[in-house]
Amino acid sequence: MAHNRGSGRGGRxxxxxxxxxxxxxxxxxxxxxxIQQVLPSLFxxxxxxxxxxxxxxxxxxxxxxxxxxxxxxxxxxxDQYRNVVSISLEGNNIRTLEPWRDLCQLPMLQNISLNNxxxxxxxxxxxxxxxxxxxxxxxxxxxxxxxxxxxEIMAYVSHKMxxxxxxxxxxxxxxxxxxxxxxVHKIEHKSTAASGSMNxxxxxxxxxxxxxxxxxxxxxxxxxxxxxxxxxxxxLSTMPTLPAPASSRHAMKxxxxxxxxxxxxxxxxxxxxxxxxxxxxxxxxMGPDEALRVGRQPVLELIGQLPRSQFAGESLQVEVVLRTVxxxxxxxxxxxxxxxxxxxxxxxxxKTSMGVTRMFSRTLVLAQTASSGQFMVTNDMLRLGEYQxxxxxxxxxxxxxxxxxxxxxxPFVTQPQPAMEEIVRxxxxxxxxxxxxCRELLEAxxxxxxxxxxxxEEFKRTQxxxxxxxxxxxx
Amino acid sequence: xxxxxxxxTAFVKYYYEKFDTNRSDLLSLYQPDAMxxxxxxxxxxxxxxxxxxxxxSFRKIAHDIAGLNIQVQxxxxxxxxxxxxxxxxxxxxxDHPLMFSQVFTLNNANGQWFILxxxxxxxxx
Numbered sequence: 001m002a003h004n005r006g007s008g009r010g011g012r013x014x015x016x017x018x019x020x021x022x023x024x025x026x027x028x029x030x031x032x033x034x035i036q037q038v039l040p041s042l043f044x045x046x047x048x049x050x051x052x053x054x055x056x057x058x059x060x061x062x063x064x065x066x067x068x069x070x071x072x073x074x075x076x077x078x079d080q081y082r083n084v085v086s087i088s089l090e091g092n093n094i095r096t097l098e099p100w101r102d103l104c105q106l107p108m109l110q111n112i113s114l115n116n117x118x119x120x121x122x123x124x125x126x127x128x129x130x131x132x133x134x135x136x137x138x139x140x141x142x143x144x145x146x147x148x149x150x151x152e153i154m155a156y157v158s159h160k161m162x163x164x165x166x167x168x169x170x171x172x173x174x175x176x177x178x179x180x181x182x183x184v185h186k187i188e189h190k191s192t193a194a195s196g197s198m199n200x201x202x203x204x205x206x207x208x209x210x211x212x213x214x215x216x217x218x219x220x221x222x223x224x225x226x227x228x229x230x231x232x233x234x235x236l237s238t239m240p241t242l243p244a245p246a247s248s249r250h251a252m253k254x255x256x257x258x259x260x261x262x263x264x265x266x267x268x269x270x271x272x273x274x275x276x277x278x279x280x281x282x283x284x285x286m287g288p289d290e291a292l293r294v295g296r297q298p299v300l301e302l303i304g305q306l307p308r309s310q311f312a313g314e315s316l317q318v319e320v321v322l323r324t325v326x327x328x329x330x331x332x333x334x335x336x337x338x339x340x341x342x343x344x345x346x347x348x349x350x351k352t353s354m355g356v357t358r359m360f361s362r363t364l365v366l367a368q369t370a371s372s373g374q375f376m377v378t379n380d381m382l383r384l385g386e387y388q389x390x391x392x393x394x395x396x397x398x399x400x401x402x403x404x405x406x407x408x409x410x411p412f413v414t415q416p417q418p419a420m421e422e423i424v425r426x427x428x429x430x431x432x433x434x435x436x437x438c439r440e441l442l443e444a445x446x447x448x449x450x451x452x453x454x455x456x457e458e459f460k461r462t463q464x465x466x467x468x469x470x471x472x473x474x475x
Numbered sequence: 476x477x478x479x480x481x482x483x484t485a486f487v488k489y490y491y492e493k494f495d496t497n498r499s500d501l502l503s504l505y506q507p508d509a510m511x512x513x514x515x516x517x518x519x520x521x522x523x524x525x526x527x528x529x530x531x532s533f534r535k536i537a538h539d540i541a542g543l544n545i546q547v548q549x550x551x552x553x554x555x556x557x558x559x560x561x562x563x564x565x566x567x568x569x570d571h572p573l574m575f576s577q578v579f580t581l582n583n584a585n586g587q588w589f590i591l592x593x594x595x596x597x598x599x600x
Contacts, residue, residue, distance in 0.1 A: 063516075233548040290546075292476075337552060339580055339592055363558050363578055365550055379548045381558050 034059060035076050048085030048108065050077065055092050064092040070099035078105050086111035093118045097127040104130040113138040120145055122153060123188040125160050135165040146186055155179045156187055206366065209375045210340055213364075214312040217303070225300055229367065229376040234299040236306075237290040238384045299380075310347040311360065337378070340364045346384075356457065359385035420447065431456070434473040476547075483547040483557045486581065486588050491538040498528055506582065506589045513595045524593070533565040539572070554582040554591070573597055 038059055042051045052073075055064040062069050077084065084106050094100070094117040103109065110133055119142040128134065137157060148156075154167050155177040165172055216224040228234075293299045342362040349356070365379035420442075427438045445451035460466055493500040505511075505521040511528075518527040543561040550556050557579040562572040580592040 231551075235546055235548060237544070237546065337550060339556070339578065339594075341578060341594060361560075361576060363556065365548075365556055365580075367551055378551050379556050381546055381548060381556065383546075383558070383560070 032072050032076065034062075035073055039073075039076060039081070043081055043084070048083055050081060050084045050087045053088045053090040053092070053113075065094065067099045071102070074100060074102040078102055082106060083108050085109065086113075088113045088115075090114070090116045095119060097124040101127040101130070104128060104132075107132065109134055111136040114142065115139065116141045118143065121187065122148065122156055125157060126188075129160045131161065132163060134161055134163055136169075137161065137164050137167050138169070140168055148187070152183055156183065206338055206340060206375070209366065210342060210364065211312060213377060214342070218308075218310050218312055220304060220308075224303075225296065227375075227377055228296045228299060228380075229378045230296050231294070232296055232299055232376075232378055232380060233292070233294050234302065234380045234382070235290065235292040236302070236382045236384070307349050309349070311344075311362075336368045338366050338368070340366060361385070423447070423449065427452070431467060432472045433467060434471060434475055436475075437471050479547050479549060479555065480545075482588065483555055483581075484545050487543065487545055487557060487559055487579070488540055491540050491543070494528075495535075495537050499525060501525065501528065504590050505593070506584075506591050509590055509593065511593045511595075513593075514597065535566050536563055537567075538563045538575075550580065552582070554580055555588070556580055 042058065043049070044051070052058075055062060055073075059069075064070065085108050087103065087109065089100070090113055094114065097114075097119070103112075109131055112128070112131075112134055115138050119139065122139075122144055125137075125139075139153070150168065150170065154170075154172050156179060157164050157167050158172055158177045159179045213224075213227050216227060291302060293302045340363070342360075342364065344360065345357050346360045347357055361383045363379070363381040364377055366375045367378045368375050424435060424438050424442060427433070427442065428435055431438070433441075441452055441456060442449075445455055456467075490501065490504065493504075502521050502525050505524055507520065509519070509521060509524060511518045511524040513527055513531075516527060518524045539562045543559055546558045548556045558576070559579070560574065560576040562574055564572050575595065575597050577596075578592070578594040579590055581588045582591050583589075
């Protein structure tokens with residue numbers, strides 16, 4: 001089979017940009033130009049084999065699970081390599097085939113290898129179901145759950161990718177394969193019940209608990225009380241704002257523990273400025289913007305005094321840090337612990353005229369009781385930030401990669417910094433305002449994002465609660 | 476709680492000092508079953524973790540150690556949850572300090588603290 005040949009064939013590895021040596025392209029794997037440069041060296045005209053294995057080494061600095069990169073890559077392939085017969089996608093940490101589905105457009109594609117990836121569900125093959133000619137499929141060494149026999153895999157594949165004739169090199173039996181409906185359900189809908197095996201703490205069940213917890217937190221109801229452990233630790237603090245890109249040195253010096261939350265954040269804190277740890281001991285290390293409580297009752301008391309909030313919104317990013325295990329295996333005395341990072345926007349005092357959007361970051365430690373499999377919150381660290389345009393992790397990564405890329409700008413012309421341009425774009429997406437007004441707003445506050453937000457809120461108040469229509473627009 | 480704060484603060488400062496000046500010293504701080512998530516990329520085990528930390532796209536990193544915001548809570552398994560946020564300067568680009576947040580879960584063995592989980596993200600909160 002073509003895709004077993006690996007890198008043995010000459011010619012394929014002699015492309016101009018093979019990433020050895022000092023010329024590493026930093027993080028510009030999603031750059032279409034790099035794709036154009038590297039792709040020809042991956043394609044063997046003689047047998048139509050496109051070697052997309054171990055992409056990380058072929059496009060240095062790229063991330064083959066990055067959706068943008070993959071979409072750019074598949075687009076280039078569909079445009080220029082329509083006679084591809086075999087593709088190897090081995091060794092790319094692929095978990096989902098969704099971004100690769102444009103490969104289905106290749107009319108002559110017959111052989112696909114998905115060996116050595118991170119595919120957890122055979123259901124991912126549905127993304128390739130439109131490939132008209134694929135006859136040979138390899139999908140070994142993937143952590144597919146639940147464990148399936150080769151017969152079960154063949155049955156499923158034969159129904160979803162009807163052109164396939166061999167799986168794992170084995171020919172499918174002739175005639176129509178029997179596919180039990182229960183099997184389809186098993187493959188495509190992974191169970192989220194956390195009963196029984198404590199060691200298989202499931203991302204989905206943890207995420208579901210976290211959403212329920214945040215909803216209960218917003219409602220300040222009795223469900224919340226039952227979700228906090230009796231000896232829970234809860235702490236709360238506000239964070240200083242993102243320093244403006246232009247002003248440099250004072251930002252670094254000023255970023256100490258007592259560096260200041262904006263007036264807006266301070267006003268929220270008037271209500272509960274007593275950073276007293278329960279049991280009578282004061283924690284001198286805490287500043288005025290922090291609070292800590294220990295024990296379910298004191299925690300609920302503090303929470304009751306906080307302004308109403310809406311954490312459980314659509315923008316939640318929940319990251320489950322798997323397997324914070326305590327000692328060797330779960331016992332009654334030592335519950336399984338899992339750490340969860342939650343980030344997103346929350347609304348403070350929703351449904352009022354004072355309502356304001358802020359960023360938050362919340363770190364939770366959950367303990368799972370052995371008997372019932374129920375979760376409880378043992379640690380809750382909540383940090384509140386200022387309103388920001390939607391700057392996501394992805395953007396942060398791109399910003400750092402943009403900075404790391406060598407600059408080719410003309411030294412006689414001042415280029416706007418990529419970070420600032422992106423902030424303008426994010427503000428535009430968040431508000432719908434025309435680019436010129438976004439820029440004006442940011443320049444008026446010297447690119448202080450927190451101040452920009454406050455100014456915008458103030459402006460909206462003077463305009464009857466919203467941005468005037470003539471300031472909105474696509475440009 | 477004060478003592479916990481002190482221990483955590485000392486640990487975190489040591490961690491960043493080593494990170495900035497002699498990163499391979501960090502190897503001994505990670506438990507054998509430690510896990511790192513660095514801006515979404517995962518690594519398990521001290522060797523894999525060091526490989527990841529030694530292959531970042533920035534050549535030089537300087538954390539603002541004096542300006543760190545460190546929060547600590549004890550956890551049920553007699554460990555610590557430490558949440559750090561602060562600024563760092565990458566490749567001496569002091570005009571554009573980056574904010575980061577890092578979460579550690581630490582465990583104690585024989586009087587020494589080790590890292591079980593390490594989650595790093597550039598952040599804006």
